[in-house]
Amino acid sequence: MAELQFREAIRDAIDEEMARDEKVFIMGEEVAEYNGAYKVTEGLLDKYGFKRVIDTPISELGFAGIGVGAAMNGLRPIVEFMTFNFAVLAADQIINHASKAGYMTGGQITCPMVFRGPNASAGQLGATHSVAFDSTYAHFPGLKVIYVSEPDDAKGLMKAAIRDDNPVLFMESEQMYGMKGEVSDEEDYIIPIGKGKIKREGSDVTIVAHGKMYHVAKQAAAQLEKDGVECEIIDPRTVKPLDLPLIIDSIKKTNRCVVVDEAHPFAGFAAEIGFLIQREAFDYLDAPVQRVTLPDVNAPFAKNLFDAWLPDAKNVIDAVNQVTYRN
Amino acid sequence: MAKKKDQEITFAPKGIGDEKDGAVQKGVDLPAPTKKKHKALGLSEEDLKAMYEQMYLQRRFEERAMQQYQKGKFGGFLHLYIGQEAVSTGTVFALNDDDDIITAYRDHGWGLCRGISANEGMAELFGKKTGCSKGKGGSMHFAKTENHFWGGYGIVGGHIPIGGGLAFANKYNDNGRISTCFFGDGAVDQGALHETFNMSQLWKLPVIYVVENNGYSMGTAAKRHTVAEIVDRAKGYGMKSAVVNGMDVFSVYEKMNEIAEDVRKNSEPWFVEIRTYRYRGHSMSDPQKYRTKEELEEYQKIDPIERLKTYLKDNKILSDDEIQEINDKIEQEVLDAVEFADNSDFPDESELYDDMFVEDDPYFHI
Numbered sequence: 099m100a101e102l103q104f105r106e107a108i109r110d111a112i113d114e115e116m117a118r119d120e121k122v123f124i125m126g127e128e129v130a131e132y133n134g135a136y137k138v139t140e141g142l143l144d145k146y147g148f149k150r151v152i153d154t155p156i157s158e159l160g161f162a163g164i165g166v167g168a169a170m171n172g173l174r175p176i177v178e179f180m181t182f183n184f185a186v187l188a189a190d191q192i193i194n195h196a197s198k199a200g201y202m203t204g205g206q207i208t209c210p211m212v213f214r215g216p217n218a219s220a221g222q223l224g225a226t227h228s229v230a231f232d233s234t235y236a237h238f239p240g241l242k243v244i245y246v247s248e249p250d251d252a253k254g255l256m257k258a259a260i261r262d263d264n265p266v267l268f269m270e271s272e273q274m275y276g277m278k279g280e281v282s283d284e285e286d287y288i289i290p291i292g293k294g295k296i297k298r299e300g301s302d303v304t305i306v307a308h309g310k311m312y313h314v315a316k317q318a319a320a321q322l323e324k325d326g327v328e329c330e331i332i333d334p335r336t337v338k339p340l341d342l343p344l345i346i347d348s349i350k351k352t353n354r355c356v357v358v359d360e361a362h363p364f365a366g367f368a369a370e371i372g373f374l375i376q377r378e379a380f381d382y383l384d385a386p387v388q389r390v391t392l393p394d395v396n397a398p399f400a401k402n403l404f405d406a407w408l409p410d411a412k413n414v415i416d417a418v419n420q421v422t423y424r425n
Numbered sequence: 426m427a428k429k430k431d432q433e434i435t436f437a438p439k440g441i442g443d444e445k446d447g448a449v450q451k452g453v454d455l456p457a458p459t460k461k462k463h464k465a466l467g468l469s470e471e472d473l474k475a476m477y478e479q480m481y482l483q484r485r486f487e488e489r490a491m492q493q494y495q496k497g498k499f500g501g502f503l504h505l506y507i508g509q510e511a512v513s514t515g516t517v518f519a520l521n522d523d524d525d526i527i528t529a530y531r532d533h534g535w536g537l538c539r540g541i542s543a544n545e546g547m548a549e550l551f552g553k554k555t556g557c558s559k560g561k562g563g564s565m566h567f568a569k570t571e572n573h574f575w576g577g578y579g580i581v582g583g584h585i586p587i588g589g590g591l592a593f594a595n596k597y598n599d600n601g602r603i604s605t606c607f608f609g610d611g612a613v614d615q616g617a618l619h620e621t622f623n624m625s626q627l628w629k630l631p632v633i634y635v636v637e638n639n640g641y642s643m644g645t646a647a648k649r650h651t652v653a654e655i656v657d658r659a660k661g662y663g664m665k666s667a668v669v670n671g672m673d674v675f676s677v678y679e680k681m682n683e684i685a686e687d688v689r690k691n692s693e694p695w696f697v698e699i700r701t702y703r704y705r706g707h708s709m710s711d712p713q714k715y716r717t718k719e720e721l722e723e724y725q726k727i728d729p730i731e732r733l734k735t736y737l738k739d740n741k742i743l744s745d746d747e748i749q750e751i752n753d754k755i756e757q758e759v760l761d762a763v764e765f766a767d768n769s770d771f772p773d774e775s776e777l778y779d780d781m782f783v784e785d786d787p788y789f790h791i
């Protein structure tokens with residue numbers, strides 16, 4: 099095991115895959131000469147040159163689409179967005195083209211590529227820079243969506259994403275790039291897409307949390323433990339495909355569930371999990387499923403409003419108290 | 426069989442300008458400043474003093490803002506306009522007060538120029554309810570619509586069509602107002618610009634699109650992200666265009682005045698490239714490894730504020746003492762603004778839900 103920052107774990111995965119397969123290349127704004135806005139691609143230009151590490155103008159729709167075309171024509175692009183908030187400009191290429199080309203051509207086309215970058219809020223950046231998009235993209239057939247919470251997952255899942263023959267959205271968090279964690283140093287370390295992980299065992303309540311919210315859930319669980327409540331935390335790691343059996347098995351054990359999600363409430367990830375649980379495990383529930391999400395309002399700038407807006411451990415504890423009837 | 430070349434394959438950006446010894450060179454030249462003196466431009470001595478005060482205010486406001494940011498008084502992004510003050514000031518003096526202005530996230534200078542007080546501006550940076558956007562926007566979203574300043578926008582190029590839309594409404598209402606839309610050189614690579622230019626020309630919208638070409642889009646020199654001179658983008662749309670020296674407030678004033686008049690008379694869009702320079706990094710976290718100290722110093726030698734100061738002194742409009750007096754007054758105004766911002770309250774938590782449509786259902790609240 100090696101202790102790596104998020105950015106290093108992601109970089110290692112990209113580096114290993116670029117070394118392994120000539121068809122893999124990376125492009126995006128400031129990825130080459132500037133070494134990446136968040137230094138994920140640091141050093142890659144020196145190693146692979148301007149053929150495979152490519153700076154683009156601020157033309158999200160254009161370069162995402164060039165990635166799609168290149169993927170259709172046999173390459174394996176990694177397209178970096180400075181954040182997924184800017185990928186909205188490229189949504190047409192992702193949603194209308196990358197996800198559908200194979201189906202519409204009766205399987206003649208494949209689009210093996212990764213769109214990656216930070217997702218959701220990064221602290222007081224205002225309304226246009228703070229949206230979580232994992233639920234949104236998961237809504238559309240044909241796209242795989244990953245939102246990682248720990249460097250180890252980042253490494254193993256990034257390698258899997260690059261090798262996948264479908265378009266994969268790989269989401270990170272700007273606030274977590276410097277966060278460290280143990281990363282497997284197993285050779286060619288791959289985590290299969292669609293496999294969640296029990297990150298904390300517990301018997302009283304299941305908390306489903308991914309991405310940045312996993313850390314919020316972990317904090318809440320540590321506090322709840324002092325009160326004698328044992329939380330089981332499941333990190334699905336991939337939003338789509340979803341490891342539903344892992345979640346359902348856990349609920350059969352704990353009989354209670356709180357979903358913590360960084361997106362807005364309506365028609366989001368948390369709503370979907372709530373539905374799936376009532377369909378698969380209704381008889382096992384001792385309380386209605388609760389969710390902790392952002393409110394149905396845009397991100398404010400002011401520090402106090404921003405702190406209130408973003409879900410925190412206290413929100414999770416309140417929800418756990420509700421499902422365990424411990425008010 | 427496909428033919429193969431022996432050349433090494435590379436997707437290194439090769440745009441306008443030259444590369445010498447691997448160093449980033451200027452992609453474009455600064456046009457010569459106007460030779461006209463203030464009277465010939467129709468500017469009074471009072472106008473000149475006001476221009477100087479405005480430019481000095483923008484500079485000091487941002488220098489203090491930077492200091493407060495470093496002290497941790499507020500967070501988020503902070504993109505400074507320092508170096509570019511002649512563009513906002515020259516433009517605002519050239520336009521009518523009810524002409525519309527919209528810009529990108531590098532917006533403090535624009536806001537101050539369009540009547541956001543130092544207090545309202547600083548409080549917005551601090552995220553306080555007394556800020557121009559009630560603390561909900563922050564650095565990137567200054568706005569004062571009563572003064573026809575429609576705000577700063579954070580998605581590069583996202584506001585270009587909106588600038589066109591402001592003009593559309595002015596034409597629709599036949600109110601004689603024109604709209605101006607400012608953005609950085611990086612924004613010209615967005616599809617939004619091209620779609621908007623085409624429609625603006627089709628419908629003859631009364632709008633001036635202005636690229637403030639400060640040489641860099643974040644860490645990318647203009648010559649590395651664009652293949653032809655930026656102003657040439659106008660050609661493809663048959664749009665009228667001009668290149669302006671943005672380090673000289675008189676040149677900006679002169680050109681924007683002429684162009685505004687033309688737009689008002691003919692209702693036709695323009696694309697203007699104002700060449701300028703930013704002294705600070707793209708934002709506070711930028712190590713600026715992509716440019717040389719020498720290049721920065723070259724521009725500081727032609728600083729727009731120093732230039733106007735010299736003019737004021739050479740033409741005996743203001744003495745050294747009088748200039749010092751203005752500087753002191755503005756320094757005090759900015760220090761007071763810091764204190765005002767610091768002492769102001771944060772918005773009340775209930776205000777989180779104001780100013781937009783929000784579902785009533787408590788399950789959609791925190």
Ligand SMILES: Cc1ncc(C[n+]2csc(CCOP(=O)(O)OP(=O)(O)O)c2C)c(N)n1
Nearest residue numbers: 184531579580581609610611612641642643
């Ligand atoms: C659509 C979009 N892509 C990327 C970004 C990130 N970004 C913010 S500013 C910037 C550089 C823009 O440079 P330019 O347009 O020249 O304006 P300047 O900063 O020089 O004023 C980038 C890449 C963004 N905000 N929006």
